[in-house]
Amino acid sequence: MKSYQVCECGAPLQLREQATPKPAGTEVLLEVTAAGICHSDIHFWEGVYDIGGGKVMRLADRGLKLPLTLGHENVGRVVAMGPEAQGVSVGDERLVYPWIGCGTCMVCRRGDEQLCLAPQFVGAFRPGGFSDHLMVPHPQYLIDYGDLTPEQAAPLACSGVTAYGALKKFGNLPKTEPIVVIGAGGVGLMALAILRAMEARGAIVVDIDATKRAAAMQSGALAVVDGRAGDVAAQIQAIVNDRIWGVVDFVGSGSTVKLGTDLLTKGGQLVVVGLFGGEITIPTPYIPMRAMTIQGSYTGSLSELNELMALLRAAPMPYMPVERRPLDSVNKSLQDLKDGNVIGRVVLAPN
Numbered sequence: 502m503k504s505y506q507v508c509e510c511g512a513p514l515q516l517r518e519q520a521t522p523k524p525a526g527t528e529v530l531l532e533v534t535a536a537g538i539c540h541s542d543i544h545f546w547e548g549v550y551d552i553g554g555g556k557v558m559r560l561a562d563r564g565l566k567l568p569l570t571l572g573h574e575n576v577g578r579v580v581a582m583g584p585e586a587q588g589v590s591v592g593d594e595r596l597v598y599p600w601i602g603c604g605t606c607m608v609c610r611r612g613d614e615q616l617c618l619a620p621q622f623v624g625a626f627r628p629g630g631f632s633d634h635l636m637v638p639h640p641q642y643l644i645d646y647g648d649l650t651p652e653q654a655a656p657l658a659c660s661g662v663t664a665y666g667a668l669k670k671f672g673n674l675p676k677t678e679p680i681v682v683i684g685a686g687g688v689g690l691m692a693l694a695i696l697r698a699m700e701a702r703g704a705i706v707v708d709i710d711a712t713k714r715a716a717a718m719q720s721g722a723l724a725v726v727d728g729r730a731g732d733v734a735a736q737i738q739a740i741v742n743d744r745i746w747g748v749v750d751f752v753g754s755g756s757t758v759k760l761g762t763d764l765l766t767k768g769g770q771l772v773v774v775g776l777f778g779g780e781i782t783i784p785t786p787y788i789p790m791r792a793m794t795i796q797g798s799y800t801g802s803l804s805e806l807n808e809l810m811a812l813l814r815a816a817p818m819p820y821m822p823v824e825r826r827p828l829d830s831v832n833k834s835l836q837d838l839k840d841g842n843v844i845g846r847v848v849l850a851p852n
């Protein structure tokens with residue numbers, strides 16, 4: 502088995518060869534056919550999150566161990582399984598739910614394994630898909646992706662379920678009100694696609710990059726606003742002729758979260774998804790006086806990924822730019838994503 506691993510934080514991933522593991526118990530071994538590269542991979546690669554004020558949170562302190570095979574947006578073909586693995590057969594093509602928990606803690610028992618207190622995430626706490634093979638601990642994490650291509654299906658495991666999990670926090674609001682989407686990277690474009698599949702009112706998209714704003718218009722945005730303009734909030738209010746009920750922030754910097762809270766009408770809701778980093782200061786009386794909800798959203802649950810797949814099966818797969826590259830381009834591709842030179846998603850495929 503050949504895998505690209507982080508051996509030192511921030512240094513190029515190294516190609517390592519080791520014996521292909523044999524599945525035991527409920528385990529299923531897949532041959533990887535597509536592995537998306539996500540912005541979180543950059544955090545896992547560099548090993549830090551910016552938490553504002555010049556401080557960082559180190560992933561090593563959160564149990565991340567090196568060497569680590571990255572890659573949590575994986576599609577593969579079943580090649581072997583343990584004697585207790587039920588419901589899959591050799592040759593099945595499946596999408597892998599990566600946000601696997603311990604299965605026994607309070608949040609796992611509620612079905613929110615993505616919030617597990619002792620996470621076992623694929624590509625973070627167990628080996629991921631920047632490899633030719635991938636071991637999955639149980640067939641319940643394997644999802645039939647129907648008629649989608651592997652390149653279309655792979656990003657659903659992270660950017661798809663992340664966008665869906667965030668939008669679900671608004672309840673029925675997107676059906677009746679336009680929402681504001683901050684950030685038109687992979688997750689933001691996925692959110693636009695999902696809003697269309699949900700037959701929602703749609704979204705006004707804020708991004709600082711003109712190419713990404715153009716991609717957002719192609720993905721069905723109602724309007725786009727340059728995040729670098731001095732009057733972003735006024736421009737948005739002019740477009741909707743009102744204040745905003747719902748904002749989803751896929752960037753998560755100090756300035757974007759501040760923009761999100763500034764946009765909200767009384768009783769409005771801001772869902773923060775992005776992990777760009779930074780900090781905000783809010784006068785505490787504003788929280789009750791404006792009846793403001795600020796809610797975080799971290800990926801999505803296994804049942805949400807199953808729901809998303811059902812939604813996308815019923816609706817035609819909307820526009821989402823995906824570029825397929827060979828697995829050995831992983832270092833260049835990570836750098837391109839870090840430098841902001843990727844529109845939509847890059848999906849790696851073993852050479």
Ligand SMILES: [Zn+2]
Nearest residue numbers: 539541659660
């Ligand atoms: Zn991700």
Ligand SMILES: [Zn+2]
Nearest residue numbers: 603606609617
């Ligand atoms: Zn757990």
